[in-house]
Amino acid sequence: MLEAYGSAIAYLFGNPSSFLLIIFSVVWGIAFGSVPGLTGIVGVALLIPFTFVFDPTAGLLLLSGVYVGSTFGGSISAILFNTPGSPEAACTALDGYPMAKKGQAGKALGIALASSAIGGIFGTIVLMLLAPPMAQFALNFGPPEYFALAVLGITAISAIGGGSVLKGLVAGLLGLGIATVGLDPITGTERYTFGNLSLLTGISFVPAIIGTFALAEVLQRAGERTSTADVITDVSTKLPSMKEFLATRYTLLRSSSIGAFIGALPGVGATTAAFISYSEAVRWSKRPQDFGTGVAEGIAAPESANNSAVGGSMIPLLALGIPGSATTAVMLGGLTIHGIIPGPLLMETNTQLVYTVFIGMFIANILMLVFGIRAARYFALVLKAPYALVGPAIVVLCMTGVYALNSNIVDVGVMLAMGAFGFLLRKLKYPIASFVIGLVLGPIAERSLRQGLVISDYDYWDFVSRPITAVLLIASLVSLIYGFYGQWKRHQDAQAAKMAAG
Amino acid sequence: MAHRLLDLAFASLLFGLSIFLWFVADGFPESRRFAQADADFWPKIIFATMALITGILAIRSVLSLRQSGEEMAGAFTMTADFRASALRVCAMGALILIYFVAFQHLGFILATFAFLMLASFVIPYKNNVTRVIFAACFTVVLVLFFTQALELPLPRGSGVFYDLNVLFY
Amino acid sequence: MLSLKTATMAAFMAGTTLAVPAALAQDYPTRTIEVIHSYGPGGGTDRFIRAVGVPFEEISGQSMVPISIQGGGGMPAYANFQQRRVDGYTLMAISPDQIIAHVLGRIQMDSFQPLARVQYDQGMILVPESSPFQTIQDFMAHARENPGDLTVGITNAAGFDDTVMGLWNIETGAEVTTVPFGSSEMVSNTLGGQVDAMHEEYGPARGLIESGDMRPLVVFSDERLPVLPDVPTAVELGYDVTLGRWRAFAMPADADPAHVETLYGLVSEAVATDAYQQIQEQAALQYRSVLLGPDEFQAFIESEIEVYTRVLDALGLTD
Numbered sequence: 001m002l003e004a005y006g007s008a009i010a011y012l013f014g015n016p017s018s019f020l021l022i023i024f025s026v027v028w029g030i031a032f033g034s035v036p037g038l039t040g041i042v043g044v045a046l047l048i049p050f051t052f053v054f055d056p057t058a059g060l061l062l063l064s065g066v067y068v069g070s071t072f073g074g075s076i077s078a079i080l081f082n083t084p085g086s087p088e089a090a091c092t093a094l095d096g097y098p099m100a101k102k103g104q105a106g107k108a109l110g111i112a113l114a115s116s117a118i119g120g121i122f123g124t125i126v127l128m129l130l131a132p133p134m135a136q137f138a139l140n141f142g143p144p145e146y147f148a149l150a151v152l153g154i155t156a157i158s159a160i161g162g163g164s165v166l167k168g169l170v171a172g173l174l175g176l177g178i179a180t181v182g183l184d185p186i187t188g189t190e191r192y193t194f195g196n197l198s199l200l201t202g203i204s205f206v207p208a209i210i211g212t213f214a215l216a217e218v219l220q221r222a223g224e225r226t227s228t229a230d231v232i233t234d235v236s237t238k239l240p241s242m243k244e245f246l247a248t249r250y251t252l253l254r255s256s257s258i259g260a261f262i263g264a265l266p267g268v269g270a271t272t273a274a275f276i277s278y279s280e281a282v283r284w285s286k287r288p289q290d291f292g293t294g295v296a297e298g299i300a301a302p303e304s305a306n307n308s309a310v311g312g313s314m315i316p317l318l319a320l321g322i323p324g325s326a327t328t329a330v331m332l333g334g335l336t337i338h339g340i341i342p343g344p345l346l347m348e349t350n351t352q353l354v355y356t357v358f359i360g361m362f363i364a365n366i367l368m369l370v371f372g373i374r375a376a377r378y379f380a381l382v383l384k385a386p387y388a389l390v391g392p393a394i395v396v397l398c399m400t401g402v403y404a405l406n407s408n409i410v411d412v413g414v415m416l417a418m419g420a421f422g423f424l425l426r427k428l429k430y431p432i433a434s435f436v437i438g439l440v441l442g443p444i445a446e447r448s449l450r451q452g453l454v455i456s457d458y459d460y461w462d463f464v465s466r467p468i469t470a471v472l473l474i475a476s477l478v479s480l481i482y483g484f485y486g487q488w489k490r491h492q493d494a495q496a497a498k499m500a501a502g
Numbered sequence: 503m504a505h506r507l508l509d510l511a512f513a514s515l516l517f518g519l520s521i522f523l524w525f526v527a528d529g530f531p532e533s534r535r536f537a538q539a540d541a542d543f544w545p546k547i548i549f550a551t552m553a554l555i556t557g558i559l560a561i562r563s564v565l566s567l568r569q570s571g572e573e574m575a576g577a578f579t580m581t582a583d584f585r586a587s588a589l590r591v592c593a594m595g596a597l598i599l600i601y602f603v604a605f606q607h608l609g610f611i612l613a614t615f616a617f618l619m620l621a622s623f624v625i626p627y628k629n630n631v632t633r634v635i636f637a638a639c640f641t642v643v644l645v646l647f648f649t650q651a652l653e654l655p656l657p658r659g660s661g662v663f664y665d666l667n668v669l670f671y
Numbered sequence: 672m673l674s675l676k677t678a679t680m681a682a683f684m685a686g687t688t689l690a691v692p693a694a695l696a697q698d699y700p701t702r703t704i705e706v707i708h709s710y711g712p713g714g715g716t717d718r719f720i721r722a723v724g725v726p727f728e729e730i731s732g733q734s735m736v737p738i739s740i741q742g743g744g745g746m747p748a749y750a751n752f753q754q755r756r757v758d759g760y761t762l763m764a765i766s767p768d769q770i771i772a773h774v775l776g777r778i779q780m781d782s783f784q785p786l787a788r789v790q791y792d793q794g795m796i797l798v799p800e801s802s803p804f805q806t807i808q809d810f811m812a813h814a815r816e817n818p819g820d821l822t823v824g825i826t827n828a829a830g831f832d833d834t835v836m837g838l839w840n841i842e843t844g845a846e847v848t849t850v851p852f853g854s855s856e857m858v859s860n861t862l863g864g865q866v867d868a869m870h871e872e873y874g875p876a877r878g879l880i881e882s883g884d885m886r887p888l889v890v891f892s893d894e895r896l897p898v899l900p901d902v903p904t905a906v907e908l909g910y911d912v913t914l915g916r917w918r919a920f921a922m923p924a925d926a927d928p929a930h931v932e933t934l935y936g937l938v939s940e941a942v943a944t945d946a947y948q949q950i951q952e953q954a955a956l957q958y959r960s961v962l963l964g965p966d967e968f969q970a971f972i973e974s975e976i977e978v979y980t981r982v983l984d985a986l987g988l989t990d
Contacts (some may be wrong), residue, residue, distance in 0.1 A: 038652075041711070041712060041713065042654075042712055044713060045711075045712035045713030045717065046652060046653075046712070048713055048718070048721075049721060138859065139859055139862050139863030139864075140863060141859075141863070142860055142863060142865035143860070143865065164559075166555055166558060166559050166562075167559070169551075169555050170513075170516065170552060170555050170556055170559065173548055173551055173552040173555070174516075174552070176548045177520075177523070177545065177548050177549060177552065180544060180545045180548070182742075182743065183743065183744055183828070184530075184541040184828060185828055185851065186533075186536055186539070186541075186828050186851055187533040187535075187536050187540065187541050187828055187829065188744075188827070188828035188829025188830065188833070188851075188988070189530060189531050189533065189541050189829070191527075191530060191541055191545065192523070192526065192545075197743070197746045197750070197777060198743070198746060198747060198750055199743075200742070200743030200744055200746045200747075201741070201742035201743035201746070201747055202742070202743070204742065215598070218594065219591050219594055219595060220591075221625075222590045222591055222593075222594040222624055222625060223587040223588065223590055223591040224587070265859075266853075266855035266856050266858070266859040267852075267853045267855050267856035267859075316855070316859065320858075320859070320862065320879075320884075321878040321879060322855045322858045322859055322862075323855050324855070326711065329711075329713070329714070329854075329855065330711070330712065330713030330714070333713050333714065333715070333717075333718050334713070336718075336874075336953060336954055337718065337722075337950060337953060337954075338953075339953045341877055341878045341881070342878050343877070343878015343879050343881060343882050343884075344878065344879065344882035344884050345878065345881060345882045346878065386625075386627050387625055388622045388623075388624075388625040388626065388627030388633075389618075389622055389627070389632070389633070389636050391594075391621065391622075391624075391625060392617060392618050392621035392622055393618065393636075393640055395598055395601070395617070395621065396601075396614050396617065396618060396640070396644070397644075399601070399602070399605060400610070400614075400644055400648060400656065403605075403656070403657065404648050404652070404654040404655065404656065406739065406740055406741055406742075406747070407654075407655050407707075407738050407739070407740045407751060408740050408741075408742075408747045408751065409605075409606055409657070410747060412602060412605070413602070416598060416599070416602055419598075420595065423591075424512070427508075428505075428508060428509060428512050446544040449539075449544070450536070450539045450543065450544070451850055451851070451852065453538065453539045454536060454539065454822070454848065454850050455822050455850060455865060455866060458538040458539065533987070534986075534987040535848075535849075535986070535987070653736055655705065655738055664756060668702075
């Protein structure tokens with residue numbers, strides 16, 4: 001292993017241009033991530049033709065750097081404009097934007113950046129040290145375990161939102177319901193398309209997220225009476241103080257671990273990791289009712305998890321040749337073009353390639369800190385511009401990004417509809433966080449539940465009695481009840497306080 | 503007061519909708535192979551639960567409306583502030599919709615330029631020169647970025663607009 | 672404002688006059704050819720178009736770019752293709768998914784003018800290393816004794832994999848249960864022993880075959896693969912299952928025949944280059960990828976429709 005790292009370091013120093021490649025890829029990734037609609041997948045896919053001119057190692061360095069950068073980049077626009085630049089960052093907007101609105105844009109960006117780097121480095125270390133055993137362990141996760149994991153994330157909606165519990169549940173169910181539109185994942189039949197074939201794609205996640213967050217925000221801002229008084233003024237990117245940051249250390253550790261593990265599960269990626277770790281942060285918090293109002297944990301959790309998931313999703317790719325996420329699937333295609341056959345033998349036959357990528361990802365995460373601060377500063381300048389120009393520009397960017405992503409005008413329509421819907425939900429105080437969690441985790445829950453039932457021949461007992469599944473499901477149930485109890489208790493306390501005051 | 507009425511209306515709407523969607527799910531074509539966990543399996547669970555909860559929500563809003571029934575009269579009067587705000591939201595919404603239509607028929611360049619110009623009037627802003635320059639520059643930058651740098655397609659519109667836009671990208 | 676308007680007008684006038692010569696066949700192609708497909712950016716089809724596009728550009732001087740319109744069983748891509756002007760600059764990359772959509776009544780295959788079928792892959796049934804089944808005979812013996820007990824992981828519901836396994840069930844008279852997954856989950860669930868086997872093409876599975884983690888039992892082709900001389904074909908066993916995933920180009924049905932001819936010439940030249948052949952070999956697609964021209968391809972499509980209709984009817988997917 002030491003020898004392998006030796007050859008990797010020798011490669012990097014033998015090809016100084018590879019450092020330039022990493023720099024370029026991280027910057028490209030951050031830029032791509034921050035434009036709404038343009039996801040890391042597109043960023044990686046567009047660079048694949050360029051990897052032809054490099055050797056495979058350089059090519060993979062380039063692609064993994066983009067992956068690292070884009071996962072962070074999305075959080076910049078999520079925090080500054082409530083416009084998640086990439087789906088991975090949707091969760092970051094939940095607390096990042098409220099914090100920025102409170103005049104602490106610098107702090108929010110700083111937490112996001114530092115958490116991203118810590119999560120990213122954590123994920124890379126897990127990848128370096130534990131790739132083969134993690135990949136083997138992840139294989140124990142069949143559909144019942146995926147289902148239980150999704151349920152665990154979904155039940156957190158009982159603890160989210162300081163307002164009405166019932167509204168939180170309805171918002172979550174709305175998300176779950178909307179996610180069922182389109183082709184059925186098991187039978188392939190049409191659901192809720194009402195004969196309209198263009199709805200077969202269903203409500204794609206990226207347009208839905210951009211609609212509910214960004215468009216709803218523009219509408220909201222358009223309605224506000226004073227447009228200039230509410231401008232976010234503090235736009236410097238000072239990192240949060242050590243004390244502020246250390247306060248989130250347990251969240252960081254928990255979220256990074258969740259991220260690395262969920263990333264290692266094939267078929268679920270950084271977005272799911274971000275939401276599940278957000279759910280867990282809410283669940284483990286002493287003050288769950290504050291989430292959504294701009295708390296540090298609410299940014300640290302998703303950002304460390306989604307960047308940690310980047311390293312995690314490289315695990316099945318490099319250890320088994322199975323891509324852990326959509327972006328790594330594109331990378332796998334890129335490797336194939338170079339004549340490298342991804343599979344369990346890759347780590348033995350292409351040692352130098354694999355270990356160079358490990359080191360490269362490490363460096364990319366550190367560079368992300370350096371360039372992230374710069375990128376955030378440039379972006380933050382936009383906050384000084386009048387909203388009369390910025391607001392419409394955000395609409396245009398969202399429309400263009402969503403259209404260019406898939407050339408599908410229906411996606412743009414979906415985005416508009418979800419924008420109006422998100423605006424309505426906000427106005428009526430239905431928590432957006434619950435809605436989005438339902439939207440993200442619903443398809444995983446449904447698909448894996450039904451896959452598991454087909455495999456177990458519709459034996460529900462067989463399904464729930466698997467050890468990991470059972471533990472996760474019991475935990476979900478306990479937390480569901482505890483969540484309700486906590487909300488009920490806070491409600492009672494508030495009533496009592498009101499009585500005492502009145 | 504108005505928000506309580508809205509709450510009730512929305513909860514009742516969702517209640518009706520979830521029942522309707524439950525029945526739509528009931529009508530999904532049956533699959534022979536997966537009959538025991540068919541296409542309607544999951545949606546039915548969701549919409550049944552949703553009907554239950556929105557039902558409770560609706561009843562609760564009715565009760566709370568009753569309690570404060572005497573204030574009913576004030577429910578429909580709007581402050582001038584609220585009206586102006588609602589007007590701006592509607593104007594922005596309408597402009598976005600028009601942009602969406604124009605996006606497909608006029609192509610990206612014309613629709614975007616016009617939208618950026620018009621939408622900037624919704625939010626109070628005085629500098630007309632900046633308005634025009636910004637709209638023009640932003641459109642040009644986006645067209646160059648998407649079509650030249652990324653080689654991703656932008657809508658070209660239909661008819662004569664198509665011929666026009668083919669010249670640029 | 673006024674000057675901008677006149678500038679636009681001028682550009683517009685120029686546009687209408689320039690558009691005329693573009694339609695003449697001798698000057699074709701004079702701009703980028705766009706190929707619509709219904710898969711992800713960076714996916715197999717996207718890479719296929721780019722792989723043809725590189726030599727295509729060297730030969731014709733015009734580039735060929737993929738446009739990815741994902742999801743919805745290919746419907747959004749098809750809708751976009753239908754809406755575009757028929758000027759020879761829009762192609763669609765078609766595959767068995769379009770045949771399936773046709774059989775399910777969602778699209779019409781006769782709205783395509785077949786141009787060239789380029790790649791033709793072959794699928795296999797694979798079991799994990801730990802599986803008790805050493806040969807396809809063991810596997811089928813178990814399937815016959817316990818109908819529906821064996822589970823086979825496939826990608827996408829009611830899609831190509833479903834059709835192949837459906838045909839396999841019809842031909843063998845035994846019954847295996849298909850479980851639809853996303854492609855990476857299918858592999859991990861098979862490796863982890865959640866399902867008994869999976870259906871996958873040789874290219875993506877070869878890493879796992881070489882490492883010994885997966886064992887191919889049968890290959891759906893007319894001839895054995897030279898790299899896997901010990902794996903029998905379904906045809907040898909007496910089951911006529913040779914369906915494979917193919918990748919091809921099509922133009923709109925009312926495309927100018929001169930354009931079809933020119934473009935087919937360019938594509939066949941591009942496909943014949945070493946650059947393309949090398950990429951094809953790296954993806955392990957060379958075994959039965961024979962280039963079919965417009966007429967042969969049309970006949971191929973018709974025979975495919977026949978088979979798919981039979982299978983999808985039997986699966987109860989058609990109305």
